[in-house]
Amino acid sequence: MKKYGLLIMLLGLLFCVQGCGFDDGGEDLTVTIIKATPTPEPTPTPEVVATPEPTPTPEPVAVVEQTASGVNITKVDGAYSATVDLNLRADCSTEAELLGSVPSGTVLTSTGTSDNGWIQLSYNGTVCYAMADYLTPADPAAAVQ
Numbered sequence: 001m002k003k004y005g006l007l008i009m010l011l012g013l014l015f016c017v018q019g020c021g022f023d024d025g026g027e028d029l030t031v032t033i034i035k036a037t038p039t040p041e042p043t044p045t046p047e048v049v050a051t052p053e054p055t056p057t058p059e060p061v062a063v064v065e066q067t068a069s070g071v072n073i074t075k076v077d078g079a080y081s082a083t084v085d086l087n088l089r090a091d092c093s094t095e096a097e098l099l100g101s102v103p104s105g106t107v108l109t110s111t112g113t114s115d116n117g118w119i120q121l122s123y124n125g126t127v128c129y130a131m132a133d134y135l136t137p138a139d140p141a142a143a144v145q
Contacts (some may be wrong), residue, residue, distance in 0.1 A: 065112070067091050067129075073112040073120050080119055080135035082106045088128035092118035099128045107138045 063075040071092040084104050090097040092114045100123070102108065111127070112120035118129045 067114075069093060069096070071118070072115045074115075075112045076110070077140075078110045079138045079140040080108055080110050080121070080130075081138035082108065082130075082134060083136055084134050086130050086134050088121065088123055088130055090128065092116055092129050094131075096129070099123075099126060108135075109140070 065073045065075065067073060069091045073092075082102055082104050085101060086104070086106070087101045088099045090099055102123070108121045108123055108130070110119050111122050113132070114120065114129070117132050119132050119135055121128050121130055
């Protein structure tokens with residue numbers, strides 16, 4: 001009986017070894033290699049920067065002076081031609097001192113305009129005034145300094 005018991009045990013052991021997945025390296029073995037690729041990092045979206053609005057160029061501020069009699073003169077350079085023989089005065093008034101006169105057609109350099117119809121002129125280095133009614137705009141290149 002010992003022989004039968006030993007034989008049964010040997011057969012049982014033989015079936016257990018085959019049932020445990022022991023393989024002898026035959027043709028049925030297949031090895032699959034899986035290459036793991038890393039998850040890519042997300043690329044950040046660049047921030048949208050708004051284009052700033054252009055800063056408007058400020059308009060030049062008009063320079064305003066006053067004559068001795070209190071008339072406002074807005075400083076503007078230009079040239080005027082006398083349309084008649086023209087009296088040049090010390091202020092913006094027909095009552096102001098007469099500084100001289102120029103013949104019709106003389107082109108004079110202007111340095112400003114008044115708010116009461118007179119033009120400020122520079123004539124032979126002297127600041128003087130003439131009525132705008134008797135002047136017409138002219139080419140500055142032809143002006144008498």
